[in-house]
Amino acid sequence: MRKQLFPLALGGLAIGTTEFVIMGLLPDVAHDIGITIPVAGHLISAYAFGVVIGAPILVALSAKFPPKNILIAFMVIFTLFNFLSTIAPDYATLMMARFLSGLPHGAFFGVGTVVAAKLAKEGKSAQAIATMFTGLTIANLAMVPLVTYIGHHYHWRYAFGIVSLLGILTILFLFRNLPQQKALRTVTFKEELEFFKTIKAWHILTIVAIGFGGLFAWFSYIAPLLIHVSGFEASSVSYLMMVAGAGMVVGNILGGYLADKKNPIKxxxxxxxxxxxxxxxVFFLSEFKIISVALTFVCGALAVSIGAPINMVMLQSAKHSAMLGAAFLQAAFNVANSLGAFFGGIPLFFDFNYAYPSLVGAFMALIGVILCTLFLKQYHTKEA
Known part of the structure; x- marks a missing residue:
């Protein structure tokens, strides 16, 4: 990994850890501050809402400044409000801290995507973008299980303390390793927004919101799937989640490589x-343990591998709105998270088993295929 890209990957590690670690610590948080687990689940939604709100607003406010300064400012905000989570005395304060810590998430990746592409060697832009998202995949592979263990066996507040330390390290490495560049905005904000008045922009965002929703329909219910359908012990789930995380690491690298070699929409x-x-x-074969483990790895790999190609599609399409487009993509990913979890849960409401969310996910991914095919035919994307 090039040292110039390392701070972006480290930022991705910190962001990925705080986004996903809360899911494994909900019972601990609920017990400690005296709320129910469903109410504690709103802390997940608060963070996601912060991502959706913060991505376009922070990019709009900061794009006229040098990207190095912007990224450092975003990580200062991120670190400050994650630290607030460690000392939050009550549910309301913790909710506010989670919302505010989510604000720089999409904006960081939005600016980072453009910076990574500009720092890349010729013909390797997608791989540079994938390098940034390596931190996010390693978070799922190792950091989230580790921090969840610490938070569960010692105190959940330590988890956010560790995230705050990762934020501080990211700030230091951004200051030390990331080169100074000119402001990324080449047009006015009003001119940037012109792209988002086009069907093409919303076509890309819809591909992400629905196609990636297929991933989250499966991933949101992976623990009960592995326990109740595949027959694994509950104590094994954390290790099986690491299998999914390993797949995500491999898929991230694969997606970046392929997007640089071929037309990214294809x-x-x-x-x-x-x-x-x-x-x-997954729907038909999850009852077989060995196959279930293999599919956990494969689905993890495929899900994340699409990230770099779709980011390249946005960068090639948005042109003068690339940074704002990349930020909007992060918002769309969080919409996909919500839609996937919601639609994937519908069969469970009617007492179908935990294999059915994956079937819903397959249908959502199929809609993503159709949308991508229509995009290719409509806009005649050139070969990379």
């Missing part, structure tokens, strides 16, 4: 088709 189509097939296999 790569996205191929990977989404593979996801449809894999999720259908």
């Amino acid at each position: 790569v996205a189509i191929a990977l989404l088709i593979a996801m449809v097939i894999s999720l259908v296999c």
